[in-house]
Amino acid sequence: MSSLQLEASGTSESTDNSSSQTPNRRAPIWEYYEPELVRIDGALKAICKYCGTKLIANRKSGTNSLRTHIAEYCPKVPSDDRNRFVATMKKKPDGPFTFNKHRSRDLMIAWIVRADVAFNKFDDEGFEPWMESLQPTFSGIGRQTIRNDCVAKFERAKIELRSELQSLSSRICFTSDLWTSNQKLGYLCVIAHYIGPDFVLKKKIIAFKDVKYPHTGVAIEEAITTILTDYGIKEKMFTITLDNAANNKTACDLLQESGKQDMLFGGEHLLVRCCAHILTFLCKTV
Ligand SMILES: [Zn+2]
16 A cells, blocks of 8 residues: 555554544544554554645644645645635534624624724714625614713623622722813823732723812812712722822822721821822932
């Protein structure tokens, strides 16, 4: 048998289909290889029907190299056979496809939020014909619908986050900062840092809201208290890291005063002065 010819001098070769290493040959790839495997220097190999190349074929190695050989490298496989095989490699759906409008809407919103897509893109005249070409019943989705869906998704995510934070058995550290936009509007951001039940450190932005001028200590304290009360986590507060500014110190003193009884050490260590902010100032003054 030609397949039993030695690959090189000093190697030993024999047919072998009985070993426990013999791969299970039900996959479509096996019809492109000789029915019998050969053992060369102890390794089981399959022989390409077209070019005679011998490739490792045991249970451990899988069929990746056998498939790649036929799909890409075999110099003698007829193109019809190669195309037929490549078609079998493509993933087939588990069953007939059923369009689910709600699932599509949900996935679309997730993409819009992730990719930061502007709502007005959905009023573009090219959008609807494109959607209709994919799924004729998926129409009538304009800017307003998308906006409402995004807000609804935000509300659902907030409820989930609120319940996650409330169920924590540990305390929560916060960081917060204020900015003024180029429209002269003041924004306050609050981030919660906590260790989840799986002992993984997490950080979540729990609020990003406008705060009216002037940004006094009282205004900052009021805004932070409103946010923490909304989430029902004020008594879980451990520390808050803020820029080293006088209004932040006042805000912290007020927070400590109102929540002393719930805080560790009566809130003595509540304020953490932002190290990066102090370093920035040092660099500016030096
Ligand atoms: Zn081949």
